[in-house]
Amino acid sequence: MVYHSSLSLSDLFSSRKRKDETADAGAAGPVYPTKALAKFLSSLNARSQRLLLDLGPVVGTNVTFFGEELGCKIHVEDLFKDLERHVTEDKLDAFPSFLARRFAQEDGTVDGILCWDIFDYLDKASAQALARELVRILRPDAVLFALFNVVEAATKAPPGYTRYVVADRQNLQYRSYHSARGKQRPLSPRDIQRLFEPLRITEQFLLKNNLREVLFRKPSAETTTDEGKPAGHRAAD
């Protein structure tokens, strides 16, 4: 038996009970290229006093990366954790109303939102409620980055969320972790566009790993009359 003289039993138990099950457990994962992230960063770099909202789980590497790249204020609002709680408590019907009051931010105060692939896991009502809130809190000319699955998830695959860790401006590491809910039916490009109206799609890339990266921009006050019109698809597909 190995005994460490500097640790007592209470130390061991106290640190064990505090372990956050959804905390980033580390581990390796495949690294895939991203094309929209650099555009997202460039859009944010042009602003001062930026506020970034991250809807994914807390990833220390990302916080450091965005903090150092942008020097901005970052709010981490882990919606995957919220969704997981609603699924496991069998309260998924209440999720749209939960999302409608989830964000405390004032209207038009956020400069950038990292949605990652949260919309892949939402039903229609929840997706609409979330999109409505995100559009509300985005500042005019602000940007939103999201990933969408383009193929139906394999039914035999175990459900899981993905933690996207920024390796650098061109690469994301995908780290899967267990979830109670799998990906839902993929949204078509038209569905995506409608969902986020009046945001405009400024960039979209179809990657070979069957993910669509989309960069949305909220029209500035002068151009709001041109609502919903996509400004040039620069899709790589």
Place this chain on the structure above:
Amino acid sequence: MWKRDEAVKPTGPASPATPATPTQQTTQASAPAQPEPRRHQMMERDIVNIGKSVVIKGELNGSEDLTIEGHVEGKIELRDHVLTIGPNGKIKAQVFAKAVIVLGEVNGNVTATEKVDIRDGGSVDGDIISPRVAIAEGAHFRGSVDMQRKGGQPSQGKGDSAQVQQRSSGSTVGSQPIAAH
């Protein structure tokens, strides 16, 4: 028999920045010929450690590095020093320090002039203001991070040109893993 000396115990498996360390080294270097018991006494005096059973409610100010293993509610100010919340520490307070290392639980806003470091098993519920923030894998954090830059322009993307080049070629990049992080 299980009770160990709390004043000299390490605060975690990965705590090289434990505030007590430099003090210990200085003490040892300046008095290499000290007899063991006396050296031990000096170390105890230099390391300020609020033990597990201590509960403080109110304002805590200090001008030396501090490790908290107990409970503190209110406000902690160590403007020019390092505050370490040990694995058993539970803080419900506004924290101001030069650097803050969290291995325990903090509920409240944390402001550091140099760095906030949330280690594996550490937990922060509150907003962080610091030029450098490190959140370890296995740490819990809920709130916002404000990393004010010390002046200068935002960093420009080193890889922007490569990104544009890739797009102009009209091809997508491969879906195969290119590297293990």
